Amino acid sequence: MKQMILSTLFLGLLILINTHSNAQDKNKMYRIAKIKVDASQLDKYTFALKEQMNAAIKLESGVLSYTAVADKKDPTLITILEVYANLDAYQSHILTPHFKKYKETVKDMVLSLELTDVDLVSAATK
Amino acid sequence: MKQMILSTLFLGLLILINTHSNAQDKNKMYRIAKIKVDASQLDKYTFALKEQMNAAIKLESGVLSYTAVADKKDPTLITILEVYANLDAYQSHILTPHFKKYKETVKDMVLSLELTDVDLVSAATK
Numbered sequence: 001m002k003q004m005i006l007s008t009l010f011l012g013l014l015i016l017i018n019t020h021s022n023a024q025d026k027n028k029m030y031r032i033a034k035i036k037v038d039a040s041q042l043d044k045y046t047f048a049l050k051e052q053m054n055a056a057i058k059l060e061s062g063v064l065s066y067t068a069v070a071d072k073k074d075p076t077l078i079t080i081l082e083v084y085a086n087l088d089a090y091q092s093h094i095l096t097p098h099f100k101k102y103k104e105t106v107k108d109m110v111l112s113l114e115l116t117d118v119d120l121v122s123a124a125t126k
Numbered sequence: 127m128k129q130m131i132l133s134t135l136f137l138g139l140l141i142l143i144n145t146h147s148n149a150q151d152k153n154k155m156y157r158i159a160k161i162k163v164d165a166s167q168l169d170k171y172t173f174a175l176k177e178q179m180n181a182a183i184k185l186e187s188g189v190l191s192y193t194a195v196a197d198k199k200d201p202t203l204i205t206i207l208e209v210y211a212n213l214d215a216y217q218s219h220i221l222t223p224h225f226k227k228y229k230e231t232v233k234d235m236v237l238s239l240e241l242t243d244v245d246l247v248s249a250a251t252k
Contacts, residue, residue, distance in 0.1 A: 030195050032205060050248045057250040065251040067193075067207060069156050069244035078247060079158060081193060081207055118195035121204060122176045124183040125191040 027086040028064070034114040035078045041109040042076055048109075049078075052102035060096065062089020151246075153212040154190070160240040161204045167235040168202055174235075175204075178228035186222065188215020 037045045049068060056063040062085035071077040084090040093099055163171045175194060182189040188211035197203040210216040219225055 032195065046247060053248055053250045057252060063252075065249075067249045067251075068247040069158065069207070070247050072243040072245055075245070079244065081195070117198040118205065119198055119201070121172060121194040121196050122179055123191075123193045124179045125193075126183060126189075 029084040029087055029090050030118045030120055031082045032116045033080040036112040037076045038109050039076050045109040048102055048105045052098055055098035155210040155213055155216050156244045156246055157208045158242045159206040162238040163202045164235050165202050171235040174228055174231045181224035
């Protein structure tokens with residue numbers, strides 16, 4: 001009897017954890033940023049971008065992942081896949097000193113910026 | 127003296143591991159695929175895509191990661207960030223039965239496909 005109660009409690013806990021984790025995944029915010037950088041300032045831009053990305057990942061619990069890639073044929077075309085825990089995490093992020101510093105630093109380096117909100121279809125990783 | 131030799135060997139080993147790992151990273155192949163799907167077949171397309179992604183990640187050591195996202199404003203616009211261990215891994219991948227099955231299944235579902243080879247600028251993840 002005691003074992004049955006324990007098993008039921010354990011099962012309940014598993015369902016609770018799973019539901020909670022699915023709800024967290026559902027709230028995640030995915031965004032693609034496409035950035036055209038002034039070619040003569042590409043190195044400076046890349047430095048500022050990395051500094052911002054690393055600070056946000058280190059300091060903000062709600063900033064989950066950044067992947068920045070550059071077109072092989074035109075390295076001034078940069079695409080960033082951004083993942084935040086939820087909309088609140090994103091809204092806090094854009095108020096942080098490191099994000100504000102980045103925006104100020106790159107304002108004359110970025111020739112165009114296109115933001116696309118996206119939903120995750122599927123992710124598979126080793 | 128014995129300690130010094132051991133320390134030197136250990137340092138040498140660390141440098142070797144680090145060089146090897148950097149070389150592996152340098153060979154990685156990153157690609158962005160942009161796909162426009164026929165709206166009336168979106169569910170079928172998504173099913174086939176997930177099946178291909180999961181099979182490749184499970185069966186092929188050189189297929190490292192897929193992240194597929196859909197534009198919130200137009201879910202028929204799908205972007206996939208693909209990461210392979212190297213060019214050979216990619217070339218083997220497109221000859222696998224699961225990839226060939228995917229291409230055959232989706233050939234009338236995909237309205238356009240744009241492939242862009244990219245270089246990693248930086249990645250930061252929790």
